[in-house]
Each structure stands twice: as structure tokens, then as C-alpha cells.
Amino acid sequence: MADLSDYQIDWNGFLFGAGTSYELVRLDGWIDSPGLTNGSAPRTARHGSWPGGMRGQARTVTATLEIAAGEAMGEAIRALRAATPIVRSAVQAPLAIRCDGETLVVGAQFAGRVVPIDQPYSMGYAPKAVLQWFCADPRLYEPVEQSVTIGAPAGGSGGLAYPLAYPLVYGTAPVPNTATCVNTGNAETNPVVTFIGPLTTPRLVNSTTTRALVFDLDLDDGQTLIVDTDRGTVLLNGTTDRRNTRSNLGVPIEYFELDPGPNDLSLLAEASGPGAQATVRWKSASM
Known part of the structure; x- marks a missing residue:
């Protein structure tokens, strides 16, 4: 341009x-x-x-x-x-x-x-x-695309060991990494999200809109899952359709948006390894 x-x-x-x-x-x-x-x-029973x-x-x-x-x-x-x-x-x-x-x-x-x-x-x-x-x-x-990278959930350890022995030790849950994406326009915009493995059941949560993307699959080390929330596509390593892995625990892909203003996003997973992350790319939008 x-x-x-x-x-x-x-x-x-x-x-x-x-x-x-x-x-x-x-x-x-x-x-x-x-x-x-x-x-x-x-309204069927009153005015308006x-x-x-x-x-x-x-x-x-x-x-x-x-x-x-x-x-x-x-x-x-x-x-x-x-x-x-x-x-x-x-x-x-x-x-x-x-x-x-x-x-x-x-x-x-x-x-x-x-x-x-x-x-x-x-x-x-x-x-x-x-x-x-x-x-x-x-x-x-806006002509300039913005992006943030969110690292894998930090910490977390242990869990129930079998056979069970009392007192039970439940372990600690991993703490999600978060980032803020700012949409400077006045209309919702649809980001492109790239999950990078190793990640098991990757989830990206927008706590500002209370909406999440959740996928039931394992990403091996270095594998990518590219989610275009505008086109509604989910591609493993940029080529293989994996839209069928979307979990009903999250919203339909096209419904995952960034509201005008700051949006707080968190990356979660059932398991993750070194190098795991999610990259979010977006352009601010107006109407």
C-alpha cells in the first residue's frame, strides 16, 4: 500500500x-x-x-x-x-x-x-x-497489524496419586500467562490466533468478553494450529483442516472477537512444554 x-x-x-x-x-x-x-x-402481548x-x-x-x-x-x-x-x-x-x-x-x-x-x-x-x-x-x-505473544501457563505440579492415600494431595494448578490486546477502533475485530506446541487441549480466554477458544487436540513440539476467527478456519501446520477439534466448551470460532479498548487474554492448557505459546494478530476496526 x-x-x-x-x-x-x-x-x-x-x-x-x-x-x-x-x-x-x-x-x-x-x-x-x-x-x-x-x-x-x-412483543406478542404488548406494545413495542x-x-x-x-x-x-x-x-x-x-x-x-x-x-x-x-x-x-x-x-x-x-x-x-x-x-x-x-x-x-x-x-x-x-x-x-x-x-x-x-x-x-x-x-x-x-x-x-x-x-x-x-x-x-x-x-x-x-x-x-x-x-x-x-x-x-x-x-x-487500521493498516498496521498488531500482535502479542502469550507464553505457556507457568507452574503447576503434582496431582492425585493412585492408589489414594490420606491426606490427599491435589497439587497446584498452572497459572495462565496473560497479555492485553488493545483494539483502538469502535467496532469488534476478529484476530488470527496461532497456537504453538507442545500444548494439550489449548485454550485462549478473553476475560474481557468472557469468551474462549478451546480445542481438543495435542500439539507436538513446534506444531502450529492457526485459527482465523474472521474466516472461521482452523489449520494444523497451516494446511490440514482441524475445525472439527473445536470444543463446545468454547464459543464458535467466528464469535471470538476483541472488543473496542483493552482485551485481557490468557493461554491455558491441560499440559504444555518449553516453547509453547500463542500469538494473537489483529487490526483495530471501526464502523
């Missing part, structure tokens, strides 16, 4: 806005809130509704540009067309926009282009082009 100046747009490596032949005239759908889905349900949560719908971003390229107008329009093809696949590309000193990024698909060829254009006046992007995820992300 380019180092943007104010009122510039970087679409998949192509630059619009200040300092280019494509001056930004108007931007809609960027810092506006997206459409909302209201989870409220009507049972209040439900609000969820953001897909975001549509529309940019109005004035193409000021002088004698190179045709070349500028051809370059614009080449940079905004209609792609049949569902693959998204980064759309980054900087306004008032703040750069935010969203995954987007190009959704439309209007470049009017009218009488003023034929007389040499700069035409206004309208470009549109569809953003399935309405959250706007």
Missing part, C-alpha cells in the same frame, strides 16, 4: 485523489455508518419489541472524481478503465483511503464505473467519473 496523502485513494495499487489526474470531488459510504440489521423482535443487537451490513463506497489530464485525457481514461476491471471471482483487494490524517483500509470488490461522454467532454472539459466498491465486511481497519 502506498504512503497516502490526505484525500487520496489507493485501489489495489492504483492511486486516485490529490496529486493525481483524478481529483477527489466527493466520497460517500466511507465514514458513514453502513446499513444496519436490527435484531429486535415484536424485544430489543435486539444491531449488525452492520455490507458497505458500498462511492467516489466522484474529476479527471483533469489535459491533452492526455484519453490516456488517463484508459488507465482508469484498466485499473477498474470487473472481476468474476470473489477475491477482494485492498481499498485504502486517507482523510484528515487518518488512513483506513477495507477489503473490497470493484462494483461499477461511470465516465460520461457528453458535450462538455467533447469540448475539452474535465469529465466527472463515479467509481463504486462493494465491501462485504463493513469494518474499516
Whole structure:
């Protein structure tokens, strides 16, 4: 992604806005809130509704540009067309926009282009082009990814020995290691969590949201379990699907989020060894 100046747009490596032949005239759908889905349900025996949560719908971003390229107008329009093809696949590309000193990024698909060829254009006046992007995820992300690493639970020893003998000695439980992840935006964000073995039944607990990820498997020394809570994927060593190891003691993968502000995370396991840890990566999100 380019180092943007104010009122510039970087679409998949192509630059619009200040300092280019494509001056930004108007931007809609960027810092506006997206459409909302209201989870409220009507009350059956009285007025009103049972209040439900609000969820953001897909975001549509529309940019109005004035193409000021002088004698190179045709070349500028051809370059614009080449940079905004209609792609049949569902693959998204980064759309980054900087306004008032703040750069935010969203995954987007190009959704439309209007470049009017009218009488003023034929007389040499700069035409206004309208470009549109569809953003399935309405959250706007900080461009810089943050990360923390949480070490294996410390201490813990002993346990019941059989045959039982009185007085019983129960041993001590391991103390979880913790770290704080700060989401500086105003919307929940979904992290990517990488567990590194040796770990037995790894668990990551967000005590701020009281939600946890729990997996019923053993990770050998150096093995990784990569959990993408946005895509809902669980990959052993980055390749083998292990989503079926998710335990019902934790939440569904997509429900594990970082709330706005600080989130206190702890790594737990039934057993762990030297080098065991969890790495959490995230981008702060706003809506």
C-alpha cells in the first residue's frame, strides 16, 4: 500500500485523489455508518419489541472524481478503465483511503464505473467519473497489524496419586500467562490466533468478553494450529483442516472477537512444554 496523502485513494495499487489526474470531488459510504440489521423482535402481548443487537451490513463506497489530464485525457481514461476491471471471482483487494490524517483500509470488490461522454467532454472539459466498491465486511481497519505473544501457563505440579492415600494431595494448578490486546477502533475485530506446541487441549480466554477458544487436540513440539476467527478456519501446520477439534466448551470460532479498548487474554492448557505459546494478530476496526 502506498504512503497516502490526505484525500487520496489507493485501489489495489492504483492511486486516485490529490496529486493525481483524478481529483477527489466527493466520497460517500466511507465514514458513514453502513446499513444496519436490527435484531429486535415484536412483543406478542404488548406494545413495542424485544430489543435486539444491531449488525452492520455490507458497505458500498462511492467516489466522484474529476479527471483533469489535459491533452492526455484519453490516456488517463484508459488507465482508469484498466485499473477498474470487473472481476468474476470473489477475491477482494485492498481499498485504502486517507482523510484528515487518518488512513483506513477495507477489503473490497470493484462494483461499477461511470465516465460520461457528453458535450462538455467533447469540448475539452474535465469529465466527472463515479467509481463504486462493494465491501462485504463493513469494518474499516487500521493498516498496521498488531500482535502479542502469550507464553505457556507457568507452574503447576503434582496431582492425585493412585492408589489414594490420606491426606490427599491435589497439587497446584498452572497459572495462565496473560497479555492485553488493545483494539483502538469502535467496532469488534476478529484476530488470527496461532497456537504453538507442545500444548494439550489449548485454550485462549478473553476475560474481557468472557469468551474462549478451546480445542481438543495435542500439539507436538513446534506444531502450529492457526485459527482465523474472521474466516472461521482452523489449520494444523497451516494446511490440514482441524475445525472439527473445536470444543463446545468454547464459543464458535467466528464469535471470538476483541472488543473496542483493552482485551485481557490468557493461554491455558491441560499440559504444555518449553516453547509453547500463542500469538494473537489483529487490526483495530471501526464502523
